[in-house]
Amino acid sequence: MNARAMVVPVPGVATEALPWIPAATPGKWARPLRFLGDRGFVELLRMTPGTVMPLHRHTGEVHVYQLAGQRHLGSGEVLGPGDYVYEPAGNVDWWEAVGEEDLLALAVVIGTVEFLGPGGEVCGRADVHGQRADYVRHCRAHRLPLHDLTVP
Numbered sequence: 163m164n165a166r167a168m169v170v171p172v173p174g175v176a177t178e179a180l181p182w183i184p185a186a187t188p189g190k191w192a193r194p195l196r197f198l199g200d201r202g203f204v205e206l207l208r209m210t211p212g213t214v215m216p217l218h219r220h221t222g223e224v225h226v227y228q229l230a231g232q233r234h235l236g237s238g239e240v241l242g243p244g245d246y247v248y249e250p251a252g253n254v255d256w257w258e259a260v261g262e263e264d265l266l267a268l269a270v271v272i273g274t275v276e277f278l279g280p281g282g283e284v285c286g287r288a289d290v291h292g293q294r295a296d297y298v299r300h301c302r303a304h305r306l307p308l309h310d311l312t313v314p
Contacts, residue, residue, distance in 0.1 A: 175309045175311070177193070177195070177206070181193065181297075183296055183297060187213065189209055189212065190207075191208045192205045192207055192208075192293070193205060193206040193208070197293065197294050197311050197313070198290065198313060199314050201272055201273075202222060202271045202272035202273060202289075203271055203293045203294075204268070204271075205269055207265070207267045207269050208264055209265045210259060210264055210265075211231070211260055211264070211265070213258065214256065215257050215258070215259075216256055216278075217236075217254065218275050218277045218278060219278060220250075220252065220273060220276075223248065223249065223273075224270065224271050224272065224275075225249075226246065226247045226249070226267050226268070226269045227245075227267065228243055228246070228265070229243060229266040229267060230263060231261055231263045231266055232259070232260050233259050233267075234257060234258050235257045236255050240260065251272075254278070273289070274288065274289040294311075294312070297311070
């Protein structure tokens with residue numbers, strides 16, 4: 163069997179058919195695009211200016227490509243449309259959406275995002291299981307179609 167015959171196409175879904183799911187933090191929404199088995203997730207992230215992504219640590223790598231808006235990283239850098247950030251496992255950071263327009267970014271998150279309290283304790287988590295549960299709960303509550311966004 164050749165490699166071409168082993169490729170299994172992943173069905174596409176129109177992004178506009180997927181809901182924006184509000185986060186517990188006001189001014190922050192996520193639009194899930196794919197759930198990567200138990201490994202992680204791919205989402206569009208939208209935040210209004212002034213919304214802070216609090217101090218957090220990544221247990222796996224994260225890739226973020228910024229589509230619109232600006233964000234000010236805790237390191238002092240300001241990123242805008244077209245900028246890309248790679249965050250390795252173990253990375254600890256925080257940032258804020260700034261400027262005049264909503265921040266919009268494509269994020270690929272492997273592992274868990276651990277939100278950290280003032281003493282460094284884990285006070286919250288975001289992972290594929292929670293993101294998937296939020297998606298299902300939101301769709302059911304709003305009587306929206308559930309798309310199979312999981313890839314093995």
